[in-house]
Amino acid sequence: MATVCKEIHEWIEEQIEKPIEEWENRQEQRCREEPCNWWMLCLNKLFCWLVWVLVKVIRWVVVTVGKWVVRVVCEVVNLVLDVIGFVVGLILSIPIIGGIIRTVLNWLTEIVWRIVGLIDLGLSLIGVRFEKRMYVGVIIPSRDGRPITTEAQILPQIDKAKEIYKNLCNIKIVYTGACTAGTDAPDGALEIGCDASGFFSDWWLGGSYIEFVSATCKFDGGWRRVLGYGAQIIVYCVPEVLPETATSDTVGCSFTSTHNYVVVEPTASASTAAHEIGHACWLPHVDDSANLMFPSLLSANPTLTNGQIALVRWSKHCVYF
Numbered sequence: 132m133a134t135v136c137k138e139i140h141e142w143i144e145e146q147i148e149k150p151i152e153e154w155e156n157r158q159e160q161r162c163r164e165e166p167c168n169w170w171m172l173c174l175n176k177l178f179c180w181l182v183w184v185l186v187k188v189i190r191w192v193v194v195t196v197g198k199w200v201v202r203v204v205c206e207v208v209n210l211v212l213d214v215i216g217f218v219v220g221l222i223l224s225i226p227i228i229g230g231i232i233r234t235v236l237n238w239l240t241e242i243v244w245r246i247v248g249l250i251d252l253g254l255s256l257i258g259v260r261f262e263k264r265m266y267v268g269v270i271i272p273s274r275d276g277r278p279i280t281t282e283a284q285i286l287p288q289i290d291k292a293k294e295i296y297k298n299l300c301n302i303k304i305v306y307t308g309a310c311t312a313g314t315d316a317p318d319g320a321l322e323i324g325c326d327a328s329g330f331f332s333d334w335w336l337g338g339s340y341i342e343f344v345s346a347t348c349k350f351d352g353g354w355r356r357v358l359g360y361g362a363q364i365i366v367y368c369v370p371e372v373l374p375e376t377a378t379s380d381t382v383g384c385s386f387t388s389t390h391n392y393v394v395v396e397p398t399a400s401a402s403t404a405a406h407e408i409g410h411a412c413w414l415p416h417v418d419d420s421a422n423l424m425f426p427s428l429l430s431a432n433p434t435l436t437n438g439q440i441a442l443v444r445w446s447k448h449c450v451y452f
């Protein structure tokens with residue numbers, strides 16, 4: 132099942148089916164305890180059971196049929212869009228021209244979805260924060276025919292990001308799994324600079340490789356990376372993020388809306404991916420060592436301010452479904 136369809140399916144079960152079932156159980160209890168009024172020929176008790184049966188039957192039919200229809204429509208639409216998204220993804224993998232289109236497209240969609248989400252931003256700011264979702268997947272490149280790391284090594288960063296965004300922002304990170312690239316990465320996709328060099332090298336072979344691997348590895352929901360809406364954030368593992376100087380060691384990088392991926396070193400501290408995802412959602416660095424966006428990230432349980440939370444929730448990566 133496509134990830135988004137699965138999420139919708141689960142939501143219906145949790146938010147609609149479960150509360151009705153709970154009501155039914157309470158009603159059942161009520162009916163059992165209801166005294167039989169002889170002067171009403173026990174009809175009060177019968178009526179109670181009738182309501183219970185009626186709700187049970189209607190709930191079963193509506194929810195079962197509803198879930199089935201939603202699922203079929205969701206799967207078909209998603210598949211058609213994914214095929215189109217895949218073809219576009221291949222075009223976007225072309226060096227230079229594809230890279231430039233990617234940069235423009237990613238910024239354009241970000242701005243459009245931010246405008247669309249203005250009301251939601253207002254709600255987030257005053258504290259109305261229903262659960263939103265962020266789709267996150269891992270890509271591990273290969274070197275000399277071998278993956279540069281394992282999923283087990285990067286998972287602590289994913290788990291930490293799940294914990295941070297759920298607790299602070301009421302954002303559920305939906306992890307789509309790790310995928311190992313079958314083909315060897317060019318040099319530009321193994322050492323990524325977190326400066327202008329990284330921005331421009333994305334247009335060349337390194338960026339093409341990442342885009343191509345994303346299109347093939349992350350086929351499911353690929354159309355979202357094109358349209359931007361709920362675009363999956365790819366946590367792309369690299370052995371080395373540059374610059375590496377005597378005073379600072381960069382372990383992760385994000386070019387905000389420029390790319391749908393963030394880069395991290397798998398050996399970095401647990402909050403690194405969460406920090407880079409924050410950048411991807413427009414959070415800049417702050418001068419507070421307890422904050423998630425402190426440049427050298429000291430805290431094991433980092434915080435976010437009200438404004439930062441609203442800014443993240445406003446991102447195109449962050450959607451209700």
Ligand SMILES: [Zn+2]
Pocket residue numbers: 406410416426
């Ligand atoms: Zn940073």
